[in-house]
Amino acid sequence: MSGGAITALRSLRFRSLRNLADATLEVPPNGCVIVGPNGHGKTNLIEALLYCEVFRSFRGAQDSAMVRFGAEGFHVEAVTGNGSGAGSVVAAGYDARTKKKKVTLGGSEPERIADAIGAVRGVVLSPLDVALIAEEPRGRRRYLDVLLALTSRGYLDALARYRKALAQRTRASAADMPAFERVLAEAGQVLWTARRDWAVKWSGPYAACCAAMGEPGTARMAYQPRTDGGKGALLEALARTRETDRARGRTSVGPHRDELLLSLEERPVRHYGSAGQQRTAAIALRMIEAEAMAETGAPTLLCLDDAFAELDQVRSRKLGELIEAKSRAGWQIVAAVPKESDVPEVIASLPRWSIQGGRIG
Numbered sequence: 001m002s003g004g005a006i007t008a009l010r011s012l013r014f015r016s017l018r019n020l021a022d023a024t025l026e027v028p029p030n031g032c033v034i035v036g037p038n039g040h041g042k043t044n045l046i047e048a049l050l051y052c053e054v055f056r057s058f059r060g061a062q063d064s065a066m067v068r069f070g071a072e073g074f075h076v077e078a079v080t081g082n083g084s085g086a087g088s089v090v091a092a093g094y095d096a097r098t099k100k101k102k103v104t105l106g107g108s109e110p111e112r113i114a115d116a117i118g119a120v121r122g123v124v125l126s127p128l129d130v131a132l133i134a135e136e137p138r139g140r141r142r143y144l145d146v147l148l149a150l151t152s153r154g155y156l157d158a159l160a161r162y163r164k165a166l167a168q169r170t171r172a173s174a175a176d177m178p179a180f181e182r183v184l185a186e187a188g189q190v191l192w193t194a195r196r197d198w199a200v201k202w203s204g205p206y207a208a209c210c211a212a213m214g215e216p217g218t219a220r221m222a223y224q225p226r227t228d229g230g231k232g233a234l235l236e237a238l239a240r241t242r243e244t245d246r247a248r249g250r251t252s253v254g255p256h257r258d259e260l261l262l263s264l265e266e267r268p269v270r271h272y273g274s275a276g277q278q279r280t281a282a283i284a285l286r287m288i289e290a291e292a293m294a295e296t297g298a299p300t301l302l303c304l305d306d307a308f309a310e311l312d313q314v315r316s317r318k319l320g321e322l323i324e325a326k327s328r329a330g331w332q333i334v335a336a337v338p339k340e341s342d343v344p345e346v347i348a349s350l351p352r353w354s355i356q357g358g359r360i361g
Helices: 042-054 127-134 137-151 155-171 177-212 231-240 242-248 275-295 313-328
Strands: 007-015 023-026 031-035 073-081 088-095 100-105 122-125 219-224 259-264 301-305 332-337 352-356
Touching (some): 031 042, 042 088, 042 122, 042 301, 122 275, 127 137, 137 155, 137 259, 137 275, 155 177, 177 219, 177 231, 177 259, 177 275, 177 313, 231 242, 275 313, 313 332
Parallel strands (some): 301 332
Antiparallel strands (some): 007 023, 007 073, 073 088
């Protein structure tokens, strides 16, 4: 990328975050390689790079767990924009004493934190992503929710309404349940439609990415709802299950129970895929996640957290080819590896950051 090109992230400042020494970092336009032993803060640094995307840890950690031991809170500030000018500033601070979080965008506090999400856009590839494939549907629903909150207008508001009504219906009396069901059906239709349309649009690129990773079998991705047909069908299903749901203290139908189904040769990868096939499916999901963000015009930051570990030689080479293509397309690549010899040739030319005991040099 040239000096005036749009970058995903220009600089990052943080304090009292995990084991990281307080720092202000200028992020190279093309990205960088973070080299350091395991346990010294590489993943914590990637966590800091992406915190201001949705103001949560990409690892799912609570804010309280991210505060450096003995500190009263943490602060992260990211600057995005082109190579000149002041750039756009987004910041977040968490106070461990009050357990409150404050977010600012351009120096001003938005009415809702949700109004500031997406100022930073990025995706992490990690060996831990295999859990996204191998474990329960909840993780794949969260994958869809985060991605669509960043790329689909109105999705985040609908998700908030749906979750609130879901909690209210669970606690409601039989007489009050229908009122919350109407909200669930209206908001649920937005979620159902966005998820279905996204899966239809990206099923082809998902399969193509699996093939590019060397998978010879036919890979498929499909959204699999428990209730088909949108608002009317969901209302009927909620009414039908009302008595049973009230007795069990849960809501058994709706988008919160749906599945993003990934299959290989018509068999679920979750149950029948080998470890390598599950890693391939996880990489494909992350790559199309980044592609979907890039399609909205957002600069793309691709973070590789020891992403080549546990890959066989063929998959490692194929992943390198995918990353090389994205780097040529102007994506910003940040890769974390334990030692210099682990740096793949495809990113060997990127600037180096070293990290030892949380100190970045």
